Amino acid sequence: MTISTTTHLNFRGDARAALELYREVFGGELTVVSYRDAHAVQDPAEADQVMWGQVVSADGFRVMAYDVPAATAWDRGRNAFYVSVRGSSVEEVTAYWKGLADGATIRQELAPSGWAAAYGMLEDRFGVVWVLDVLTAP
Known part of the structure; x- marks a missing residue:
């Protein structure tokens, strides 16, 4: 299953x-x-x-x-969830980042970190927070 x-x-x-x-x-x-x-x-x-x-x-x-229809209560909220995208290479994740970054608010610039070859967080122009990183071997 x-x-x-x-x-x-x-x-x-x-x-x-x-x-x-x-x-x-x-x-x-x-x-x-x-x-x-x-x-x-x-x-x-x-x-x-x-x-x-x-x-x-x-x-x-x-x-x-x-x-969500106007007749239904809805609020964009803040930090209710993140969408996490984990790629296998910096090049792959960088391409996704560039596409999402247009009109976005950068929360953490995409860059190497202590736990990943690349990590970044942004809020796209629709208010969705994306966390992008590169899979690192354990």
């Missing part, structure tokens, strides 16, 4: 743009179902927002997202 987890991100109107960015950065297939597509429109202004979306890459990257 195996189990896997997928980070599910909640937005207020930015899910499609966020998923498109993550597809650009990590590659893979983007799937988006709007409230209109699912025949689940509660507010006509939100019909084209994301009811369910995901990016899945052959490398193992997977993230899901949706737009």
